[in-house]
Amino acid sequence: MTLGGVVIGILAGVVVSIFRYSIAAILHVFENYYIQARTDYWIAAVILLFLIIVGVIVGFMLKKEPNISGSGIPQVEAQLDGEMSVKWWAVLWRKFVGGILSIGPGLFLGREGPAIQLGASVGQGVGELTHLRSPVSKRIFIASGAAGGLAAAFNAPLAGCMFVLEEIYHNFSPMVWITALASAVSSNLIALYVFGLTPVLNIPYKFSLPINYYWHLVILGIILGLFGRLYQKVLLVMPSIYEKTKIPRSFQGLVPLVLLLPVGMMFPYFLGGGNGLIINLDHLHASFWILVGIFVLRFVFSMISYGSGLPGGIFLPILNLGAIIGAIYAVFMHQIGVLPLAYESNLIIFAMAGYFACISKAPFTAIILVTEMVGSLGHLMPLVVISLVAYIVVDILNGSPIYEALKEKLTLDDKYLNRVSKFSDRIEIPVFEGSSIDGKYIRDIAFPQEVLVIAIYRGERQLIPRGDTLVKSGDRIVMVVNAGLRSKLKRKLTQLINGID
Known part of the structure; x- marks a missing residue:
C-alpha cells in the first residue's frame, strides 16, 4: 500500500x-x-x-x-x-x-x-x-x-x-x-x-507575540468564531438564493463570471483565491475602513462565486478572509493604543488558522497547514490558542463542519446504494477514553444486526473477538458491514462506541 x-x-x-x-x-x-x-x-x-x-x-x-x-x-x-x-x-x-x-x-x-x-x-x-x-x-x-x-x-x-x-x-x-x-x-x-522551496505564504514578521498580549488572541478568536458561523450560514443558503434566478443550475456560473468584469476592472489585484493579497496585506498600510471594504468585497463575491456551483474551492478564500480579519483587528487595536502595529503580521497569520479551524472544525489541520504555508514553527502556541477559542465559539453556536454540511446537500444515488449493498465492506472505529463500552464484554454490547465484529486491535496485537472479550479504551474495533449501508452504520457505531456512558 x-x-x-x-x-x-x-x-x-x-x-x-x-x-x-x-x-x-x-x-x-x-x-x-x-x-x-x-x-x-x-x-x-x-x-x-x-x-x-x-x-x-x-x-x-x-x-x-x-x-x-x-x-x-x-x-x-x-x-x-x-x-x-x-x-x-x-x-x-x-x-x-x-x-x-x-x-x-x-x-x-x-x-x-x-x-x-x-x-x-x-x-x-x-x-x-x-x-x-x-x-x-x-x-x-x-x-x-x-x-x-x-x-x-x-x-x-x-x-x-x-x-x-x-x-x-x-x-x-x-x-x-x-x-x-x-x-x-x-x-x-x-x-x-x-x-521552489519558498513557502506559499511567505509572510515576514519582526517579533514573536509577547505573552502579555495573548488576551488579544481570545478576543480575536471570538470575533473569528462569530464571523465563521456567519460564513457557514451564508454559504449553505446560497444555492437556494440562486434558485430564485430561474437559471438552470449548471449555468448559474454565468452570474459571477459576468460580474467578474466590473470587479476585475476596479480591483485587478484582489482577484483569485487571495494568495497574493495575504502576502502583501501588511504592506498595504490600509486604513481600518479600507480593510473593512476589502473584507466585504471578498466575503460577498466569494459567496457569489462558490454559490454558483462552478468548479472551485473555499479553502484559500477562507484563509484570505481570516487574514483580512486579523489585519482589521490589528489596525483597530493600534488606533485605540493597545497594540503596536508591528504585530499586524502575527495576527494575520494567527487569524488564518483560527478562521479555517472554526469553519471547517478541523483545528489540527488548520494549525499544521498555516505552520507549513508560512514556513515557521514560531507561532504554534498562538495558533493553538486562537484556533481553540474560535472552534469553541462556532461549537456553541451549533455550527457543523462546513464540508460535512455541504455533503449533506449532495444529491446521492439511492440506486447505487441498493446496487452495492450485497458487497461486504469494513469499518474500523477507535474506542476513546470515557467510551460507554469501555470495560464491557463483546456479548454485552448492542451492535446492530447488520454488523459483524471480526477483529480488535490492541496496540500491535490483533485479538479475535469472542463473547467474553473485554473492550478497553485505546482499542480499534474492526467490523464487516454491507457496503450500501456503510455510511448509515458508521454513524450508529460511532455513537454506540464513543458515546459517553
Missing part, C-alpha cells in the same frame, strides 16, 4: 502542479487585461464575451458531470462513506479543465478543493487500473490521492495528510496514515521541483 501511495502521490503532484501553474499564469494575464479594459472598451467587450463562453462551456461540463461542482471535497467524503460512485476519468479531466477556466480569470475561488478531488480521482484511477478488489484498499487509495492533491496545492504534506484523516476519512488507521503520508510527501516533492 505504501508503494501505491508513492505512485499516486507522484501522479497527483504532476496533475495538481500543472493545474496550479495554469491558474496562476492565466490570472496574471487577466489582471493586465482588466487594467487595460478601464480605458479600452473593446478589450472589455472581448473579456465579457470570453467569460460568457467560459460560463457556457463549464455549464455543459457540469450538466454532463455534476460531481465536478464546487470544491469536490464533499463528493470525496461521500465516496469514502460509500454513498456515491463516480467515474474517475470523467471527473478528472472535467474538473481539471473546468477548474482552470473558472478560477483562472479571477473568480474568488480556491485551487485546493479541486486539487483534492483531482488527487482523489488519480487515486481511484490507480486503484481501478491495478484491479483492486478490496473496498478498503480502494478507499485508502482515494484518500491518499486527496492528501497528495492538497500537499501539492499548498506545499503542505503534513497538512494534506492530517486533513484527510481529520476531515475526510475520519479515521486514524495506521494503514491510512502511512499511505496518505507517502502520497503527500511524493506529491509535495513534485510541487517543490516546479514552484
Whole structure:
C-alpha cells in the first residue's frame, strides 16, 4: 500500500502542479487585461464575451458531470462513506479543465478543493487500473490521492495528510496514515521541483507575540468564531438564493463570471483565491475602513462565486478572509493604543488558522497547514490558542463542519446504494477514553444486526473477538458491514462506541 501511495502521490503532484501553474499564469494575464479594459472598451467587450463562453462551456461540463461542482471535497467524503460512485476519468479531466477556466480569470475561488478531488480521482484511477478488489484498499487509495492533491496545492504534506484523516476519512488507521503520508510527501516533492522551496505564504514578521498580549488572541478568536458561523450560514443558503434566478443550475456560473468584469476592472489585484493579497496585506498600510471594504468585497463575491456551483474551492478564500480579519483587528487595536502595529503580521497569520479551524472544525489541520504555508514553527502556541477559542465559539453556536454540511446537500444515488449493498465492506472505529463500552464484554454490547465484529486491535496485537472479550479504551474495533449501508452504520457505531456512558 505504501508503494501505491508513492505512485499516486507522484501522479497527483504532476496533475495538481500543472493545474496550479495554469491558474496562476492565466490570472496574471487577466489582471493586465482588466487594467487595460478601464480605458479600452473593446478589450472589455472581448473579456465579457470570453467569460460568457467560459460560463457556457463549464455549464455543459457540469450538466454532463455534476460531481465536478464546487470544491469536490464533499463528493470525496461521500465516496469514502460509500454513498456515491463516480467515474474517475470523467471527473478528472472535467474538473481539471473546468477548474482552470473558472478560477483562472479571477473568480474568488480556491485551487485546493479541486486539487483534492483531482488527487482523489488519480487515486481511484490507480486503484481501478491495478484491479483492486478490496473496498478498503480502494478507499485508502482515494484518500491518499486527496492528501497528495492538497500537499501539492499548498506545499503542505503534513497538512494534506492530517486533513484527510481529520476531515475526510475520519479515521486514524495506521494503514491510512502511512499511505496518505507517502502520497503527500511524493506529491509535495513534485510541487517543490516546479514552484521552489519558498513557502506559499511567505509572510515576514519582526517579533514573536509577547505573552502579555495573548488576551488579544481570545478576543480575536471570538470575533473569528462569530464571523465563521456567519460564513457557514451564508454559504449553505446560497444555492437556494440562486434558485430564485430561474437559471438552470449548471449555468448559474454565468452570474459571477459576468460580474467578474466590473470587479476585475476596479480591483485587478484582489482577484483569485487571495494568495497574493495575504502576502502583501501588511504592506498595504490600509486604513481600518479600507480593510473593512476589502473584507466585504471578498466575503460577498466569494459567496457569489462558490454559490454558483462552478468548479472551485473555499479553502484559500477562507484563509484570505481570516487574514483580512486579523489585519482589521490589528489596525483597530493600534488606533485605540493597545497594540503596536508591528504585530499586524502575527495576527494575520494567527487569524488564518483560527478562521479555517472554526469553519471547517478541523483545528489540527488548520494549525499544521498555516505552520507549513508560512514556513515557521514560531507561532504554534498562538495558533493553538486562537484556533481553540474560535472552534469553541462556532461549537456553541451549533455550527457543523462546513464540508460535512455541504455533503449533506449532495444529491446521492439511492440506486447505487441498493446496487452495492450485497458487497461486504469494513469499518474500523477507535474506542476513546470515557467510551460507554469501555470495560464491557463483546456479548454485552448492542451492535446492530447488520454488523459483524471480526477483529480488535490492541496496540500491535490483533485479538479475535469472542463473547467474553473485554473492550478497553485505546482499542480499534474492526467490523464487516454491507457496503450500501456503510455510511448509515458508521454513524450508529460511532455513537454506540464513543458515546459517553
